[in-house]
Amino acid sequence: MKKIGITLFMAMLLVSCSLSKVEKSARKTIDGNWVLNSVTYDTPGVFNTTLFDDTTTSCFKNSQWFFRSNNSTGTYNIINADCSTGIRYFRWAANEIGKDTGNFEFTLKFTDEKKKDLQDKTGYRMKMKYLDDNSMQITQTIQFEGKPFHINLNFTRTTL
Secondary structure: OOHHHHHHHHHHHHHHOOOOHHHHHHHHHEEEEEEEEEEEEEEOOOOOOEEOOOHHOOOHOEEEEEEEOOOOOEEEEEEOOOOOOOEEEEEEEEEEEOOOOOOOOEEEEEEEEOOOEEOOOOOOEEEEEOOOOOOEHHHHHEEEEEEEEEEEEEEEEEEO
């Protein structure tokens, strides 16, 4: 009887943690190689921002990104010679906000090459504003002068 209870509990846990069809579809679409073409802002002006506590937005231009959906890992490679170049490793997720809304929260957490978290309680929560087979826009919202300020990461799919 105890085995049946444990088996039922594990089955319920597995079902409750499974992805919705919309989330599975989004993950499949994200899977692969992307280029971060530009970083834009919803507010007019010239801004000097740093993304992910890593480097300035100008360094991210044309950076190469890879998302692996089957284990939620990825990399980005800063290739601008005027910046601190190299590959960064991360774990990511695209979770639907609500049910069947098509709105996604996108999270990113840095890891080492062996997929071990680098910063125990630090990660980045963003909103996926747009996603199709060839383009994606992820927006990070921060506070600037007491108001929400949106940083848009604009990607296109590539065949590296």
